[in-house]
Amino acid sequence: MATSPPQYPPYPPHPPHPAAEGLRHPRWWQRRWVRYGALGTLLAVSGLVILALVREQTGTEGFLVGLGLAVLPVPLLVSAFRWLDRVQPGPWRNVLFAFAWGACAAALIAIVANSFATHWIATATADPSGADTLGATVIAPIVEESAKAAAVLLVFLFRRRDFTGIVDGVVVAGVTATGFAFTENILYLGTAFGTDQLTGDRGIASVTAATFFVRIVMSPFAHPLFTVLTGIGFGVAALSGERQRARRVLVPVCGLLLAMSMHALWNGSSTFGQFGFFAVYGMFMVPLFGLLTWLAVWTRQRELRTVREELPAYVYAGWLGAAEPFVLGSMRARQIAREYAAYHFGKPAGRAVTEYEEYATALALLRRRGQRGRAGADFVVRERELLTELWSRRELARPALEYASRTAGTGYGCPVGPVAPVPGAPTWYGAAPLPSTPYNPYRS
Structure with missing residues (x-):
């Protein structure tokens, strides 16, 4: 029996951008190849x-x-x-x-x-x-x-x-x-x-x-x-x-x-x-x-500590594996994951795990800026892009990260396997660590 492809966890709400209406094509001097050529x-x-x-x-x-x-x-x-x-x-x-x-x-x-x-x-x-x-x-x-x-x-x-x-x-x-x-x-x-x-x-x-x-x-x-x-x-x-x-x-x-x-x-x-x-x-x-x-x-x-502190919210929302925040917060564990993927699945898999680690780090730092009210107007759009990039690499990255969690001995006591969502917690990035009031990335 054919199985349906895995579905994304629910995205955060996507407010329309004020400039979404009346978008114009960039003029010739605004095109990327023109800027790169001039530079x-x-x-x-x-x-x-x-x-x-x-x-x-x-x-x-x-x-x-x-x-x-x-x-x-x-x-x-x-x-x-x-x-x-x-x-x-x-x-x-x-x-x-x-x-x-x-x-x-x-x-x-x-x-x-x-x-x-x-x-x-x-x-x-x-x-x-x-x-x-x-x-x-x-x-x-x-x-x-x-x-x-x-x-x-x-x-x-x-x-x-x-x-x-x-x-x-x-x-x-x-x-x-x-x-x-x-x-x-x-x-x-x-x-x-x-x-x-x-x-x-x-x-x-x-x-x-x-x-x-x-x-x-x-x-x-x-x-x-x-x-x-x-x-x-x-x-x-x-x-x-x-x-x-x-x-x-x-x-x-x-x-x-x-x-x-x-x-x-x-x-x-x-x-x-x-x-x-x-x-x-x-x-x-x-x-x-x-x-x-x-x-x-x-x-x-401090960036590594931010990864360990911010990514668990995405574990509860279903985007990340349970051990991933702690593996991604350790340079030794990250290296083990890359080497495991490259050895067992080839160099492209090693590169995919490297990209997964980079996108996850960017996601954690983005969330930290949002927590402190320093996120830009494209916070939700950028978060969605990073989550999509992680989801597209999860099949190769998760086995490697789970292996690294067992091998590196991160010492955080985090089990390997799925984690049930916290009852009553939001189904997106605002999971357990956030205060009770809804988070607004556009606040001053």
């Missing part, structure tokens, strides 16, 4: 121009040496930011855009603007030495941090669904700054190599070795550290409600100002005396690096 062309042109400028200043041989040395910290930094983003990883296209913007567009803006401003100040004051100092400590931090912040702003505005909190701001800002530092290091290392070629210095006493030690060994995190302050500001803005307009504007601006201030302090450290650089490095850079690292890891753990 890709801008980055490509910027890359070619910056390549020509750097090669002109360093020479071909210096450029190649600088490129070979500057690329060394890039995989480590990008991997660190991607590790931080593993709970709800953003799409790779955002990472590639951020790196390309930093390495091409932001670097080009910085070279042109810094050179123009320094030259103008030197001409106006007839003091080239003072102009160089002012350019390094004032002009460069303002120009460079603003150029890098533009990438964070673009992702915040046009990839809003991928930008949901502090971790997303840290990752986008950090990768952008990594790309910027990559191009800047090519310039500095290539120039240092050219200087050594003229003076005949070789080995550890060379300018190239000293530049490599300071920029690649001691402070590869410098530019990411500055710009991450801007990213945190945008992350806080992403967590704010739509009516908290002052907070959504002022907090990113404050983050940008802090980034500029730290950048100026770092650039000006050489003017503080013989040991000024080491004093700033030890008293400010290292503690700030440790503080921001702790904040980023704590935020990641």
